[in-house]
Amino acid sequence: MTVLPSKTLSITIERRPEEVYAYVTNPENFPEWVTSFVKSIRRSGEEWIVETTEAPITLKFVDNNDYGVADHWVTVATGQTILNPMRVIPNGSGCEVVFTAFRQPGMSEESFANDTAMIESDLRTLKRIMEK
Structure with missing residues (x-):
């Protein structure tokens, strides 16, 4: 197995980590x-079916835990399952939300850059929502 190139993104959120964790781990x-x-x-048994701008994907989270681990697996239309490591880490009265993206085999640098830009945008949206 080859080690995949990765990029770790994070954002500081001024809200209790428990509240942020509960929000990000609720697929709804x-x-x-x-x-x-x-x-x-929508829910389908233990998984969630996500309608996206491209094609439906399935989503499954790790069990809720006290460590802020919000890892989830995404299965795309080709059947490939991708791990998305995500953490909510206490930081004083707030928290850091950390997400690691892996450049998948066959993915161009441009496509990976677009994906990580979307993740950064989503993290900023999360911050706006949680800090209201």
């Missing part, structure tokens, strides 16, 4: 803050 909130590509979402 995705259409509110993952606005770069999520159109709608």
Whole structure:
């Protein structure tokens, strides 16, 4: 297996980490803050079906935990499953939300740059929502 190129993105949010964690790990909130590509979402057993701007994907989170781990797996139309590591880390009275994106095999640098730009935009949207 090859080590994939990655980019870790983070944003500081002035809100209690427990509240941010509860919000980001509730897939029903995705259409509110993952606005770069999520159109709608619905539950299907243990997974969630996400209607996106391109094609439906499935989403599955790790179990809720006390450590701020919000990792989730996305299965795309080709059947490939991609791990999206995400953390909500306490920082004083607020928190850091950290997301690591991996450049998948066959993905161009331009496509990866576009993906990470969308993630940055979504993190800024999350910050605006959580700091209201």
